[in-house]
Amino acid sequence: EDFFDRFHNVHLGDDVLFNTGGQADWRHMHQYSSRFSGKTDDFDLLRARVYADFWYQDLFRFYAEIITATTLNQDLAPLRTDQDAFDFLNLFVGIKLFEFDGNGAYVRVGRQELLLGSERLLTPLEWANTRQTFQGVHGLWSNGTFDVDTFWVQPVIPNISGFSSIDHKQDFYGSWFTYHPKKTDLVDLYWLFLDNSNKSTTLGITQDPTSVHTLGTRYTRFTETKDGFLWDFENMLQLGSHGSQSILAGGVSAGLGYYFASLPMTPLFWTYYDWASGDHHPGVGDYTTFNHLYGFGHYYL
Numbered sequence: 001e002d003f004f005d006r007f008h009n010v011h012l013g014d015d016v017l018f019n020t021g022g023q024a025d026w027r028h029m030h031q032y033s034s035r036f037s038g039k040t041d042d043f044d045l046l047r048a049r050v051y052a053d054f055w056y057q058d059l060f061r062f063y064a065e066i067i068t069a070t071t072l073n074q075d076l077a078p079l080r081t082d083q084d085a086f087d088f089l090n091l092f093v094g095i096k097l098f099e100f101d102g103n104g105a106y107v108r109v110g111r112q113e114l115l116l117g118s119e120r121l122l123t124p125l126e127w128a129n130t131r132q133t134f135q136g137v138h139g140l141w142s143n144g145t146f147d148v149d150t151f152w153v154q155p156v157i158p159n160i161s162g163f164s165s166i167d168h169k170q171d172f173y174g175s176w177f178t179y180h181p182k183k184t185d186l187v188d189l190y191w192l193f194l195d196n197s198n199k200s201t202t203l204g205i206t207q208d209p210t211s212v213h214t215l216g217t218r219y220t221r222f223t224e225t226k227d228g229f230l231w232d233f234e235n236m237l238q239l240g241s242h243g244s245q246s247i248l249a250g251g252v253s254a255g256l257g258y259y260f261a262s263l264p265m266t267p268l269f270w271t272y273y274d275w276a277s278g279d280h281h282p283g284v285g286d287y288t289t290f291n292h293l294y295g296f297g298h299y300y301l
Contacts, residue, residue: 024049029045045071069084088163091111116188120292122192148177149175151173186220187217190217210242236252251275
């Protein structure tokens with residue numbers, strides 16, 4: 001037991017459960033040729049988060065989490081993801097709709113972070129100082145063997161001087177199914193659809209409006225309790241349209257690992273091969289550059 005236990009699982013009567021907590025982070029950055037500018041940038045990233053979580057039985061949930069993020073001593077102009085004066089990272093209500101197979105099916109409405117699968121395509125983006133969050137509707141059901149998630153959301157854009165805005169030109173839909181054949185293994189099957197009507201230019205590269213479907217599957221053994229092999233295989237196919245071009249793109253990831261449970265400090269060794277399609281002839285024929293959607297690029301790439 002420690003002092004902070006008193007803030008978790010606090011029963012307010014027979015039907016209401018309350019939790020609260022928070023986190024403070026400091027990160028020092030030393031970047032050579034920051035953003036390909038040729039300049040060295042030394043700066044600090046500061047972030048604080050505080051949350052409150054209320055449950056009424058298993059029927060209703062209210063969750064609120066605020067975030068403040070800033071940067072100090074940065075020579076280059078801060079990135080949009082470096083600063084957020086004061087905002088809601090999460091602010092949603094959850095409602096139990098019905099029970100299936102003895103387990104509740106829930107819907108969350110409001111602002112919420114999303115983390116599904118390997119995070120190659122959808123992540124809260126822990127690396128970004130402001131993190132990544134969305135606003136919309138998310139349905140969930142799980143019985144321990146099967147997990148089902150389906151959602152429609154729009155990305156939240158951090159604002160340095162006030163509350164964040166919603167990018168109403170981006171609609172992100174998805175259905176994600178996970179099967180756990182045993183505790184150490186899982187199989188993912190998913191469909192994601194991004195309809196982005198924005199046209200933007202970054203570093204001289206123009207991104208046209210995009211409507212892209214991503215079909216993917218993953219099979220992984222991610223943990224073990226004794227010496228043994230681990231693996232992680234994921235395949236992704238993308239179809240749709242990018243401006244006036246048709247999309248035909250894909251990505252593959254293959255990982256093989258070994259867990260040394262009998263050695264001191266139980267080391268874990270992994271080797272990975274990652275491939276994603278690019279475009280040898282931009283603007284000609286199909287658009288073949290793979291779209292990482294809202295993935296965890298810093299972690300994998």
